[in-house]
Amino acid sequence: DAGITQSPRHKVTETGTPVTLRCHQTENHRYMYWYRQDPGHGLRLIHYSYGVKDTDKGEVSDGYSVSRSKTEDFLLTLESATSSQTSVYFCAISDSDSTEAFFGQGTRLTVV
């Protein structure tokens, strides 16, 4: 299995509080992604990174920010959590466009 770890795996938080999800990899892959998945939807891209300090927005980036200060860690921050951000969040890594991406096990976030 690819070395990709998401933490925490489960979190319940209150509306308005900041939340940070961490994705850690041991594969030294260049690309890292954050997705969210809601019932009835496929995975939707929030933000992605193509190198240290190089990030870009995905299709549902509003309300989220990311940081990548080193190759192995990609952090997703909800500055002020809202109930609409209740979801399962997946991190993924890949080495290039021609190789497979590996996904973490997901983080279930509930905002109450």
Place this chain on the structure above:
Amino acid sequence: DAKTTQPNSMESNEEEPVHLPCNHSTISGTDYIHWYRQLPSQGPEYVIHGLTSNVNNRMASLAIAEDRKSSTLILHRATLRDAAVYYCILLALNFGNEKLTFGTGTRLTIIP
């Protein structure tokens, strides 16, 4: 980004071959065709990918139309463990800016 179209759901009998179609009529010449699947309560996992020629691996085969406007994922002998949502994804070669964009996929049900 180029889009893909897949049937929402399909059923197949156990131990029979399964052909999962994907239409991508607006594919560009440098788009790779990737397939991922997501088992219940897990993150997606890579199945196969290709560019122009048909591809085989231990999990499946990928048949790509000559005009590249459609492709078919072939599971040669379905098992109950193959019940999952299958995603067909086009990955654009935009060097330094690759990203996986998921649609809603095909939910495959295997009938014992």
